[in-house]
Amino acid sequence: MTHDTLAFIGGGNMARSLIGGLVARGRPAASIHVAEPQEALRQALAGDFGVQVHATASDAARDAGTWVLSVKPQVMRSVCAELAALAARSKPLVVSIAAGVTTARIDQWLGGGQAVVRTMPNTPSLLGAGATGLYANPRVTAAGRELAGSLMSAVSLAAWIPDEAQMDAVTAVSGSGPAYVFLLAEAMQAAGVAQGLDADTARDLANQTLLGAARMLVETGEDAATLRKRVTSPGGTTQAAIESFEANGLRRLVHDAVAAAARRGRELSEGS
Numbered sequence: 001m002t003h004d005t006l007a008f009i010g011g012g013n014m015a016r017s018l019i020g021g022l023v024a025r026g027r028p029a030a031s032i033h034v035a036e037p038q039e040a041l042r043q044a045l046a047g048d049f050g051v052q053v054h055a056t057a058s059d060a061a062r063d064a065g066t067w068v069l070s071v072k073p074q075v076m077r078s079v080c081a082e083l084a085a086l087a088a089r090s091k092p093l094v095v096s097i098a099a100g101v102t103t104a105r106i107d108q109w110l111g112g113g114q115a116v117v118r119t120m121p122n123t124p125s126l127l128g129a130g131a132t133g134l135y136a137n138p139r140v141t142a143a144g145r146e147l148a149g150s151l152m153s154a155v156s157l158a159a160w161i162p163d164e165a166q167m168d169a170v171t172a173v174s175g176s177g178p179a180y181v182f183l184l185a186e187a188m189q190a191a192g193v194a195q196g197l198d199a200d201t202a203r204d205l206a207n208q209t210l211l212g213a214a215r216m217l218v219e220t221g222e223d224a225a226t227l228r229k230r231v232t233s234p235g236g237t238t239q240a241a242i243e244s245f246e247a248n249g250l251r252r253l254v255h256d257a258v259a260a261a262a263r264r265g266r267e268l269s270e271g272s
């Protein structure tokens with residue numbers, strides 16, 4: 001067994017983004033095994049990326065030194081139960097990507113004594129542009145941290161989080177965050193159409209604007225407020241829009257939405 005072999009347990013949306021990002025960045029597809037009960041998803045993963053696919057978790061995990069648990073939080077307990085005997089024998093590095101499932105729970109469900117890294121990646125990992133928070137339980141060695149960190153760094157910015165309780169905030173900001181941006185894109189496209197643009201033009205202008213603004217945020221080193229002020233001519237069009245956003249409580253809406261996501265993460269922890 002080697003840490004070079006990875007087993008994804010669950011081959012759904014987030015696993016697909018990580019696998020696609022890893023393979024695109026040079027990880028040999030043959031070193032990636034995926035357990036996925038849905039036949040169509042298995043075929044798609046094998047066809048698109050050349051990874052080894054299996055119908056059961058234990059078949060995928062058997063020869064892998066690192067397991068990436070990528071099932072829904074609600075099925076994590078039964079998946080861990082299925083893998084517990086193998087975990088006791090092979091002592092893998094366990095990397096979970098599940099929202100709201102603590103390292104203590106995963107360790108307990110796997111039978112105890114396991115090195116568990118809880119991570120929260122996001123789907124732009126598919127393009128190597130993800131953002132991931134990571135937290136390691138005390139069983140994880142320096143080599144294990146290095147391994148989990150390099151796995152996520154291959155496809156994303158990787159930020160170690162010192163306090164596991166903060167993982168719910170990470171989930172609420174960056175795990176769920178791409179969906180907030182996609183919602184904004186939908187709204188900007190619809191608003192462009194409402195102002196008379198055809199749908200294709202509205203989509204292209206809105207999407208490229210989001211891409212360009214995101215690149216300015218990460219590439220110029222300037223903070224968001226400074227960049228915003230440079231677009232906002234006094235008495236001009238942007239000021240009219242920003243005043244409308246502020247008057248309608250955009251900041252409070254975002255605050256409340258992120259708080260709701262973090263609260264849901266805590267509920268998942270308590271319910272599991």
Ligand SMILES: NC(=O)c1ccc[n+]([C@@H]2O[C@H](COP(=O)([O-])OP(=O)(O)OC[C@H]3O[C@@H](n4cnc5c(N)ncnc54)[C@H](O)[C@@H]3O)[C@@H](O)[C@H]2O)c1
Pocket residue numbers: 009010011012013014015035036037038041056057070071072073075079097098099120121122123175176
């Ligand atoms: N989608 C995201 O943007 C995102 C981001 C960060 C973290 N996550 C986390 O990733 C996990 C998966 O989310 P998703 O959105 O990819 O969900 P998903 O439903 O697309 O994928 C989960 C997959 O697990 C499979 N599965 C179910 N039982 C299984 C078993 N016993 N063995 C192996 N596979 C099994 C399902 O068939 C499904 O394809 C969740 O815990 C979620 O919190 C998701």
